[in-house]
Amino acid sequence: MSFQLEVPHNIVFISCAILGWLIVLILVSRQYLKQQEKPTYWKVILVVLVGMGSVTTNLNLLQFSMKVSILPLGVWLLVGMLSKKSWQTYRPYAWIGFWANFIFLGTTLMTGYIDNSVYPKEDASTYIADLKHASIVAIHPSAHPATLNNERLQTHLSDLQSADVLGMEWNRNSALESEYYYQKERFPYALLGTLPRWGSNLNSSIYIQDDGRGLLITTSNQSYYYRSKEPLIDMGVRNDDE
Amino acid sequence: MMMNKKMVLIPILLVMIAVIVYLFYDGKPKPFLEDTQAIKVMNQLYTEGNISEIVDVIPLDSKHVFVPIISGDDHYGMSFWEWDRFQWRLGRIDTKGAPYIWKIDEKDASTHYIVWNMDPEDELSELKYYLIGERDFHSSEDVESYRPRVQMELTTTLQKQKYGVLPFPKDWVELMNGNLRLSRANQLTSLFLMNSPSSSLYIGWIPFGHHGKVTFPENTVNGSSFDSGRINVDFVRILNESELELSK
Numbered sequence: 001m002s003f004q005l006e007v008p009h010n011i012v013f014i015s016c017a018i019l020g021w022l023i024v025l026i027l028v029s030r031q032y033l034k035q036q037e038k039p040t041y042w043k044v045i046l047v048v049l050v051g052m053g054s055v056t057t058n059l060n061l062l063q064f065s066m067k068v069s070i071l072p073l074g075v076w077l078l079v080g081m082l083s084k085k086s087w088q089t090y091r092p093y094a095w096i097g098f099w100a101n102f103i104f105l106g107t108t109l110m111t112g113y114i115d116n117s118v119y120p121k122e123d124a125s126t127y128i129a130d131l132k133h134a135s136i137v138a139i140h141p142s143a144h145p146a147t148l149n150n151e152r153l154q155t156h157l158s159d160l161q162s163a164d165v166l167g168m169e170w171n172r173n174s175a176l177e178s179e180y181y182y183q184k185e186r187f188p189y190a191l192l193g194t195l196p197r198w199g200s201n202l203n204s205s206i207y208i209q210d211d212g213r214g215l216l217i218t219t220s221n222q223s224y225y226y227r228s229k230e231p232l233i234d235m236g237v238r239n240d241d242e
Numbered sequence: 243m244m245m246n247k248k249m250v251l252i253p254i255l256l257v258m259i260a261v262i263v264y265l266f267y268d269g270k271p272k273p274f275l276e277d278t279q280a281i282k283v284m285n286q287l288y289t290e291g292n293i294s295e296i297v298d299v300i301p302l303d304s305k306h307v308f309v310p311i312i313s314g315d316d317h318y319g320m321s322f323w324e325w326d327r328f329q330w331r332l333g334r335i336d337t338k339g340a341p342y343i344w345k346i347d348e349k350d351a352s353t354h355y356i357v358w359n360m361d362p363e364d365e366l367s368e369l370k371y372y373l374i375g376e377r378d379f380h381s382s383e384d385v386e387s388y389r390p391r392v393q394m395e396l397t398t399t400l401q402k403q404k405y406g407v408l409p410f411p412k413d414w415v416e417l418m419n420g421n422l423r424l425s426r427a428n429q430l431t432s433l434f435l436m437n438s439p440s441s442s443l444y445i446g447w448i449p450f451g452h453h454g455k456v457t458f459p460e461n462t463v464n465g466s467s468f469d470s471g472r473i474n475v476d477f478v479r480i481l482n483e484s485e486l487e488l489s490k
Contacts, residue, residue: 087311137413139392139486167379167388173376174487183487187379187390192416203427205420207390216388216402220427221380221389 001010011199020107022049024100029105031092035047039089047090050074051097062168066108067236069101118201124160124226127217130195136233143188146212146238154233160226167223187216208233269327274299274307280330282402283324284311284321288335288468291319300407302355306346310359310405318361319465320402322473332474338465339405341369341447341478348474351410356445356478359405361461366404368450371396372481373414375421375443380410392443393487394416446481456483 027046032038053074056067075094082090119126136148173181187207196202207216212231217224275283275294292314300308305325309314313319315337322333322344339359346353360366398408410418416476421443426467452459463480 033250033417122488135449137417137419139390142393165386165388166316167386170388171377171379184394185487186391190417191419192413203420203423204426205389216390218387218389221387222385222425223389225388 009151010119010201011116012118013111014154015222016111016114019102019110020100020104023107024096027096028093028097031096035089037089039086040095042192043090044093045091046099047078047129048100050078051094052100053064053077054098054101058188066105069098072098075100079095079167079226119197119202122162122224124215124217124224125157126200127202127219127224128157128191128194128206129142129197132191136189136193138188138191139207140188141183142184143210146189147199147236148191151233157232159230160228163214163223163225163227165223184210186210191215211235244345247379247445260446264436267327268323271304271325272330274301274309274323275330280309280321280323280370281331284335287332287470291335291337291468293319293321293335297359297405298403301467302346302407303353306344308344308355308357308407311335316464320357320359320405322357322475324419326474331470331472333470334475336465336469337467340418340459340465341371341461343445343476343478345474346433349422351415351422354410354418356408356410357406359462360400360449360459362404364449364459366449366459366462367452367454368399368401368451370448371398371408371478372446372448372486373410373443374418374446374481374485375417375477377488391487397444403470444479445476446479446485448481448483 001032013132027191028044032044049071049072054069055071055073057070059066059068074097075098078089078090078094131154132148134148134150134153136146138146145200170181170186173179173186174184176182187208187209189208191206191208196204203219204219208214209216212233212235213227213228215226215232217226255411274280279297281293284291293311294314297310297312300310302308307323309321309323311319311321316340317337319337320339320342321334321335323330324333325331339361340397341356343357344355344357346355356371358369373392373396374392375389377391378387378389387476394414396408396411398406398416407433425442449457449459451461458480468487469475
């Protein structure tokens with residue numbers, strides 16, 4: 001049973017995985033204490049792990065596609081392998097193994113939900129949390145001289161307005177001779193040296209617009225675009241008549 | 243009995259220590275080979291090269307040395323050497339000196355160097371290197387992405403010497419390393435998502451001759467090479483000026 005969507009490999013993901021195993025451990029311990037005839041400890045662990053084996057089916061729920069266990073293959077295997085007497089002793093652990101699939105499904109669902117609330121993906125400050133060592137660099141010959149004022153950028157980050165990413169249009173603007181942006185770049189500055197929010201493990205490239213008031217954040221599969229009323233960088237004197 | 247045990251144990255221990263020392267011995271690099279010695283090694287490994295002269299010995303760091311050479315047919319070539327624990331080993335020979343990028347550690351662009359050795363007959367005056375990233379967008383129902391064009395320039399003069407080694411500027415390194423991190427993250431997600439945008443930066447070059455005119459370096463390109471497979475190099479493509487934006 002697993003997810004076919006992007007699961008963040010960060011602190012939230014690890015915490016939720018640990019939580020899942022902790023729940024399984026508690027269930028096993030409770031069962032163990034309850035039983036009068038104590039089974040062998042290492043055999044219990046083995047039975048739980050084998051019990052996890054299952055046949056899965058794909059289920060589409062909301063926008064996620066996930067694999068859900070339906071047939072307890074591992075449990076059946078154990079029924080076949082164990083003698084009648086030991087089956088009586090180990091049966092509860094085999095089933096805990098099977099149900100653990102659903103515990104992990106739950107914690108994985110939780111991962112996505114918590115991750116999004118701890119590290120909102122739409123929020124620029126998730127990607128730009130630390131500006132201490134930030135700098136800007138012109139990445140295109142059409143860039144005018146500009147300088148970064150770290151503190152000012154920090155203050156303006158909270159007042160950004162989200163806007164639409166118009167990738168196709170921007171690309172066309174730079175490709176057509178009749179357009180103002182022909183052979184120019186709409187985002188000619190890169191913002192380097194910033195850190196994403198702690199523990200998020202979010203990689204992105206960050207660009208600033210030629211007018212100094214737009215911010216583009218591009219992750220491995222998605223861009224986010226923001227506009228600011230105030231300039232985010234100090235633009236040099238511009239000749240608008242060129 | 244006790245004696246016997248010791249007699250067996252001590253040699254085994256010694257052999258184990260020797261093996262461990264051998265495996266982890268990192269060898270402080272010795273000074274680079276004498277010219278005649280280096281030429282001998284090269285001609286042994288690559289007879290066709292017919293190398294006759296060492297032009298210079300340029301260390302990149304304590305363990306990597308770039309050696310521009312002249313081959314028997316008066317071609318200007320390059321050789322790449324690496325310190326391998328006990329000796330200097332030949333990594334690669336190119337009989338001509340069109341630029342390559344030598345990646346010491348592939349994952350870290352601060353250890354990547356552009357190396358070249360232009361044939362004087364091509365009469366080049368300067369080289370321009372470019373960091374290029376294509377403008378790129380992806381648009382679908384729930385994913386919208388845009389990647390700006392990167393076009394940065396680095397000029398190196400050939401007035402004093404026709405060969406050289408150049409590490410990438412700090413800005414380039416940061417952009418390239420950021421890009422490498424992103425494409426590694428991409429590899430993880432592309433297991434799940436089919437249409438993730440490809441993101442790649444590459445290096446190109448344009449050679450200039452007299453009066454800053456673009457000149458095709460006929461004598462510097464189309465060489466042959468010997469590669470030991472132990473080093474990591476990348477070919478650098480000649481760009482056409484029309485591929486650049488805002489070129490005057």
